[in-house]
Amino acid sequence: MRHIISVLLENEPGALSRVVGLFSQRNYNIESLTVAPTDDATLSRLTVTTIGDDRVIEQITKHLNKLIDVVKVVDLTEGDHIERELMMIKLKASGATRAEIKRTADIFRGQIIDVTPTTYTVQLIGASDKLDAFISALGATSIMEVVRSGVSGIARGEKTLSL
């Protein structure tokens, strides 16, 4: 099953490599990974999506907790949560397809953020499956380039991941 694991990490050199190293060393899978500083300059927040059965996920969270630079770990998929991913997608947009792409982007509530006579670049924000759905709705022929941020997630309600 797919899990979204959020980690508060000391904002130290090498901290990220410990997390990434752990996953490769123990043969865990990384589907996506995002990391950036938080409002507290000494902390980074890292979100990793991974796939594994309960035993594997339990081991992942335990081993993450063991890393000295890791301050807190939460498996967001254990409770209600919101996930978002940002995608920028560059599309060949000329002739008849140009209007069709615009329509599809509107349906998905995407924004066109760059325009040339032959291309559109669309920005889309949503859960990963929505981004996937947009890609398949377009069909592969018009896609020139895709860049996705990876998943960020946050728990619903009062629950927080903080010190």
Added chain:
Amino acid sequence: MVVRALRDEGVKYIYGYPGGALLHVYDAIFQQDEVQHILVRHEQAATHMADAYARATGKAGVALVTSGPGATNAVTGIATAYMDSIPMVVITGQVMSHLVGEDAFQETDMMGISRPIVKHNFSVSHAEEIPTVIKKAFHIAQTGRPGPVVVDIPKDMTTPTERFEYEYPKSVKLRSYNPISRGHSGQIKKATDLLLAARRPVIYAGGGVIMGEASNELTELAKLLNYPVTCTLMGLGAYPGTDRQSLGMLGMHGSYEANMAMHHSDLILCVGARFDDRVTNGVDKFCPTAKIIHIDIDPASISKTVKADIPIVGPAQGVLTEMLELVAGSKKHPDESALKAWWEQIDEWRARHGGRYSTDDSELMKPQQVIEMLSKVTNGDAYVCSDVGQHQMFAAQYYKFNKPNRWINSGGLGTMGFGLPAAMGVKLNFPDADVACVTGEGSIQMNIQELSTCKQYDLPVKIINLNNQSLGMVRQWQDMNYESRHSHSYMKSLPDFIKLAEAYGHVGMKVEKYEDLEAAMREAFALKDRLVFMDIYVDPFEHVYPMQVARGSMRDMWLNKTERT
């Protein structure tokens, strides 16, 4: 500041090898005499010496190696300590900070190289933080589940002309590191109830009992309950080996009775062990009728390979003390008739195999006989530092350890070359104790250069070289699984170990007949101030038994070359 911090941490010996990046530090070592430095002949040996000191005392050993090849030579020793959860601080020199990343002379990324084999590592980026970093390194290495910590120090951080305020912190706090200090009372209560209700119990004790200084509590609990105890390779000595309730070691080369008892048990109390593949054999067939209580300081060790019914995260000593109180105060008692029947069954298993081996099939001495003699000559009281291979298993099976911290071996990583430096590290810190290095002609040659260090620092260890003129364990597997095709397990051109020992200034003894063994060994141990290299010729065709059948259950074993369960 590095040397002062080590002094203030109470470090007496450091083991190391100088080099360019460490010259400032070595100059500081020269100008004081509180922290004594032992110059090894290869950095791997420095780490094993520090490691063995930790295994014998529970306190972190310290190794000091230079950048580049010095650091990479230390890698095997760091990994050895990591696999066995041994506290150690390894200080590695680094090139000047402005050269880092430029492929400078003797530069390696030691932070990157060591990352998967350390509990944590530090790179010093401001000289004034050296005392705090060193304090943190010791704190992390020695608390929780212990492990090695690397401190990488660029040369310019130790420049003697740049001076800073020095203060060694009394303690350090890390917001992201809070090792568990006691077990969950509710879980301990539940576990105790289960323990008292057991009809076929086994206590399975690992290295965590030794490192957690919980041998007394474990022994007391086992005695109070009259339950059998089996120890892992790392746990030998956690429970007295000569006691009736001891079943010896379990696992791949465990005793028949230990493996049979595990398989048929209805309750396993695991303390400070990790259900390693060399213990469980086929995990899917592991102990089908047993409920499992697992006490460990490291939550990640619990339910990693075998699911625990009652997990208890906490230090072995504290948890066992609480259990002892609960058992002593409980109105419930183990079912006496069930326990009696269980012991009868165990004694029957014991009578059936009981560690017997044949001496009829060879003119030569059996390696088992040598270990039994060592046990006899040293009254089971020596520090036995082992290398890796058949001799290691024979030592584990036939030397009866009655005290913890006496059996020093590389269990998890299986590092050949560990034995001699380990024996040196122990002897240096326990000069009056008998220290034996049990080794083979393969392993000893992996760090034989340390005979020179032994001469320099007067370290009269006794080397028990079980010479079977082949890489015995490899050869055994080739016999059993590869139709005796002995691919590169045979050692031609062995040196004359007697002359070699003499060349380094030591005493050499060659023993070829069992009749001569006892006298020779007594003579060797009587030579208190000399290193004796005993080159003992043993049957090259001997195998280690019992040996579990691959991917079978605990009870599936070869008992000798022709008989299996």
